[in-house]
Amino acid sequence: MPLTPLDIHNKEFGRRIRGYDEDEVNEFLDQVIKDYESVIRENKELQNQMFTLQERLDHFVNIEESLSKTIIVAQEAADDVKSNAKKESQLILKEAEKNADRIVNESLSKSRKIAMEVEELKKQASIYRTRFRTLVEAQLELLSMDGWDSLESREEVKELL
Template identity: 80%
Template sequence: MPLSPLDIHNKEFGRRLRGYDEDEVNEFLDQIIKDYEAMIRENKDLQNQLLVIQEKLGHFTNIEETLSKTIIVAQEAADELKNNAKKEAQLIVKEAEKNADRIINESLSKSRKVALEVEELKKQAAIYRARFRALVETQLDLLNTDSWETLETREPRELEA
């Protein structure tokens, strides 16, 4: 067990003939007591500082662990968000491709339908022109026939009968 300042203060030395000077020894012991007390106070202060520093270290260690966990969680959340964004982007692209294919197919279908309608109209126009030409030619033939001359010479009553 270490000495205390009180142990040093109460220490008595035996007397002998031709011993040390008692006042000088007492002064030296008083100086040792003062120094020893100062060292004990300094040691206690250092121990208290050590405890405070250890508490701070523990606090900062907890903060570090919390920050590490937070960073890990944030990284995982960012990765998940990134993956979800990629999936959503792929779905959007697929949907856009489907819509584009649908629009193209509808356009081709309408184009074919219009082309068929145009062809049908061309056929009907050709038929109409052919009939109209035939009608006009028939009328011209009728005008060019001699029967017109006989119709001109007849009286109106003859025509009614």
């Protein structure tokens, strides 16, 4: 058990012949009591400061742990968002490629259909020109005849048409 200033103050020493000077011993003990009280007071103040600093340190350690956890959670969330965005972009890209393929295939199909229609129209135009030429030639032949009296030639023109 530690020594208290009261213990020092109440301490009595036995007397002997040729002992120490009592007043000198009492003065020294008074000085020891003062210094010891000062040391005890300083020790209490330092303990209080240490307790306050320990509380602050604990507070900052808690904040650091919270920030660390928050950073980890934020990093995980960012990684999840990044991963999801990458997956979504791949899906969008695949969908766009499918749409592009579909559009190209439709365009090719339409161009083939139009090319076939153009060929058909060319054939019909050629047939029409041939018939029209025949008709015009028949009409010119009819006009070049001297007389309009022959009805037989007219019937031949009708057959040509």
